Amino acid sequence: MSxxxxxSVRNLSVAFATADGDVIAVDKLSFDLALGETLGIVGxxxxxxxxxxxxxxxxxxxxxxTTTGEILLEGTNILTASEDEVRSIRGKDVAMIFQxxxxxxxxxxxxxxxxxxxxxxxxxxxxxSVVRSLVLDMMTKVGIPNPEKRIDEYPHQFSGGMRQRIVxxxxxxxxxxxxxADEPTTALDVTVQAQILDLMKSxxxxxxxxxxxxxxxxxxxxxxxxxxxxxxxxxxxETSSVSALFAEPVHPYAFGxxxxxxxxxxxxxxxxDTIAGSPPSLISLPSGCSFHPRCEFVEFGNGKxxxxxxxxxxxxxxxxxxxxxxxxxxxxxxxxxxxRA
Amino acid sequence: xxIFVVRRLFFAVVLLLAVSFFTYMLFAMLPADPAALTCGxxxxxxxxxxxxxxxxxxxxxxxxxxxxxKGIFVGRDYGxxxxxxxxxxxxxxxxxxxxxxxxxxxxxxFPVTAYLSIGAFILWMIIGIGVGAIAALHRGKWQDRxxxxxxxxxxxxxxxxxxxxVLFSVVIWLRILPFPSYESPFDNPQAFxxxxxxxxxxxxVLSAASYTRLTRNGMLEAMNEDFVRLGVAKGLRQRVILxxxxxxxxxxxxxxxxxxxxAGLLGGxxxxxxxxxxxxxxxxxxxxxVESDLPVLVGTTLVAAVFIVLANVLVDIxxxxxxxxxxxx
Ligand SMILES: Nc1ncnc2c1ncn2[C@@H]1O[C@H](COP(=O)(O)OP(=O)(O)OP(=O)(O)O)[C@@H](O)[C@H]1O
Ligand SMILES: [Mg+2]
Numbered sequence: 001m002s003x004x005x006x007x008s009v010r011n012l013s014v015a016f017a018t019a020d021g022d023v024i025a026v027d028k029l030s031f032d033l034a035l036g037e038t039l040g041i042v043g044x045x046x047x048x049x050x051x052x053x054x055x056x057x058x059x060x061x062x063x064x065x066t067t068t069g070e071i072l073l074e075g076t077n078i079l080t081a082s083e084d085e086v087r088s089i090r091g092k093d094v095a096m097i098f099q100x101x102x103x104x105x106x107x108x109x110x111x112x113x114x115x116x117x118x119x120x121x122x123x124x125x126x127x128x129s130v131v132r133s134l135v136l137d138m139m140t141k142v143g144i145p146n147p148e149k150r151i152d153e154y155p156h157q158f159s160g161g162m163r164q165r166i167v168x169x170x171x172x173x174x175x176x177x178x179x180x181a182d183e184p185t186t187a188l189d190v191t192v193q194a195q196i197l198d199l200m201k202s203x204x205x206x207x208x209x210x211x212x213x214x215x216x217x218x219x220x221x222x223x224x225x226x227x228x229x230x231x232x233x234x235x236x237x238e239t240s241s242v243s244a245l246f247a248e249p250v251h252p253y254a255f256g257x258x259x260x261x262x263x264x265x266x267x268x269x270x271x272x273d274t275i276a277g278s279p280p281s282l283i284s285l286p287s288g289c290s291f292h293p294r295c296e297f298v299e300f301g302n303g304k305x306x307x308x309x310x311x312x313x314x315x316x317x318x319x320x321x322x323x324x325x326x327x328x329x330x331x332x333x334x335x336x337x338x339x340r341a
Numbered sequence: 342x343x344i345f346v347v348r349r350l351f352f353a354v355v356l357l358l359a360v361s362f363f364t365y366m367l368f369a370m371l372p373a374d375p376a377a378l379t380c381g382x383x384x385x386x387x388x389x390x391x392x393x394x395x396x397x398x399x400x401x402x403x404x405x406x407x408x409x410x411k412g413i414f415v416g417r418d419y420g421x422x423x424x425x426x427x428x429x430x431x432x433x434x435x436x437x438x439x440x441x442x443x444x445x446x447x448x449x450x451f452p453v454t455a456y457l458s459i460g461a462f463i464l465w466m467i468i469g470i471g472v473g474a475i476a477a478l479h480r481g482k483w484q485d486r487x488x489x490x491x492x493x494x495x496x497x498x499x500x501x502x503x504x505x506x507v508l509f510s511v512v513i514w515l516r517i518l519p520f521p522s523y524e525s526p527f528d529n530p531q532a533f534x535x536x537x538x539x540x541x542x543x544x545x546v547l548s549a550a551s552y553t554r555l556t557r558n559g560m561l562e563a564m565n566e567d568f569v570r571l572g573v574a575k576g577l578r579q580r581v582i583l584x585x586x587x588x589x590x591x592x593x594x595x596x597x598x599x600x601x602x603x604a605g606l607l608g609g610x611x612x613x614x615x616x617x618x619x620x621x622x623x624x625x626x627x628x629x630x631v632e633s634d635l636p637v638l639v640g641t642t643l644v645a646a647v648f649i650v651l652a653n654v655l656v657d658i659x660x661x662x663x664x665x666x667x668x669x670x
Contacts, residue, residue: 057574090576103567107666108589118575154665170575 040225473556495550559591604652608645
């Protein structure tokens with residue numbers, strides 16, 4: 001992992017000062033991202049996925065947020081870099097796709113202008129006609145039919161799926177090393193979702209970039225991710241490869257996620273909201289393992305679950321890690337059972 | 342877009358016709374006998390009768406209205422023989438109080454109102470948008486609190502009161518400026534500026550208050566938009582984002598309201614003109630009310646209506662220009 005990794009996050013913590021107290025949105029998060037890898041981040045609403053993503057581009061509202069730790073992009077620590085340095089990284093080395101393509105585009109400029117703007121901010125003095133042909137190329141690549149005509153149209157003239165393609169074109173015009181996609185398909189129709197995911201996969205191969213894919217949807221993870229981080233209340237509770245997650249999940253919270261998918265297959269498309277109980281308040285987290293109030297297996301934890309915060313440790317034979325107090329044998333057998341269910 | 346403009350202009354003309362009709366009707370229905378008002382208190386009945394015929398007040402209301410409308414396009418002649426006189430098109434009637442064509446009176450007073458309006462407008466846009474932008478950029482800090490104090494003071498204080506206060510303190514008490522006495526900017530630019538500076542400032546500062554609030558809130562709202570986040574994520578400079586993303590959106594309601602406010606001013610800044618003794622259209626309207634000079638009132642009302650209706654059309658066009666979602670479907 002070490003020498004091929006483009007992005008290393010070390011002990012990232014993000015706290016927001018609010019009127020009710022400090023919200024610890026992300027707590028000592030560490031992970032590595034290799035060139036060409038797709039890392040999925042899953043977790044319930046409020047588990048800190050978006051805050052993690054924004055931190056990587058230093059987009060968090062700086063006045064109320066306190067961010068500590070290190071985010072190393074090819075050795076440069078983004079958290080301590082100057083404003084100019086960060087600006088030269090944003091949109092060039094790291095690009096982002098947001099959840100809602102309907103509101104992500106500036107309604108007052110043509111899509112061509114907005115794609116060109118993303119290129120020109122990092123490439124000064126390039127001839128207008130050259131930029132225009134680059135933009136047309138990019139629009140073709142992301143699958144916009146009839147780009148010569150559509151380049152001069154405004155966002156509201158495009159469908160949701162087409163707008164997300166424009167957002168992707170904006171993200172990819174500078175061939176970034178890392179693409180962060182925060183629920184890129186949640187707002188789209190199911191058929192359009194699949195098209196967008198396919199597009200991202202094929203462009204990933206073409207540009208050899210790493211992708212961080214944030215989602216609620218384990219189906220999406222299964223389709224495109226190589227490795228997965230499972231987040232709960234601002235912490236990583238499990239890391240595994242995709243195949244390991246579906247064959248042998250190693251955290252009770254992940255069991256629940258998988259159960260939610262399988263039981264839901266008939267009805268919906270695997271949203272993660274069927275685990276009993278609700279996510280904890282981030283201002284006063286439960287003691288010990290923050291998942292313990294919702295965990296079915298607390299009695300196997302020798303009393304540590306309520307008092308000691310579990311550290312991430314490697315487990316099993318598939319290269320996974322877990323932050324759970326249960327013994328390895330118990331977890332692995334429970335996980336296999338959950339995966340089969 | 343072209344059809345849109347033509348249609349709006351057509352409706353504007355219809356609207357103005359309706360406004361002119363109702364204005365004319367309103368004044369015709371007043372209990373005062375316009376002919377009796379044409380000469381002083383000890384006026385002889387035969388003069389009144391002669392004036393009634395000369396000014397057309399003997400005719401039916403509809404006929405009078407028709408003559409009035411016709412006058413706008415072809416001018417109008419009053420009376421015959423030695424006492425005859427005429428008002429050239431566009432004639433808005435004849436003021437018996439001032440013995441002058443209404444159009445001439447408006448042409449004399451309108452420039453004063455226009456200078457007042459334009460100067461105040463430029464100042465208030467700069468102050469309003471500037472203070473609002475500073476407040477938005479320093480949200481929650483002292484600059485923001487100062488701006489909000491400015492806003493609440495500005496919207497709650499009446500022009501009349503502040504105008505007199507400023508006039509009293511600057512002219513009578515501190516004697517920084519001479520007593521206002523209007524002169525044309527072409528004849529005596531210095532006296533013009535000395536007279537105009539106070540009304541400009543008073544009008545601008547008081548009107549700027551609501552623009553400050555509009556700018557601040559509009560910018561803060563825009564800053565929360567997803568597309569602004571994408572702008573930051575692209576690596577754009579803050580300056581560029583403010584201009585192309587934030588201001589672009591915040592300006593839309595401001596343009597709309599500014600257009601209407603400005604048009605309202607052009608129709609006569611009655612209070613400001615009265616307080617600062619500016620011989621503009623607003624002050625003339627007040628005098629016309631006092632003297633029951635009905636033709637002048639009809640004329641100024643109509644001119645004010647033209648500005649408001651025209652501003653509405655222009656604002657609609659500007660709106661389409663500023664927001665592509667309105668322009669291109
Ligand atoms: N600017 C902020 N001020 C205060 N709290 C914040 C701020 N931004 C995020 N939070 C809090 O941080 C927590 C994590 O939010 P985040 O948006 O990362 O969740 P998420 O995992 O992306 O959820 P979702 O799946 O709903 O997008 C939430 O509890 C949220 O309320
Ligand atoms: Mg989110």
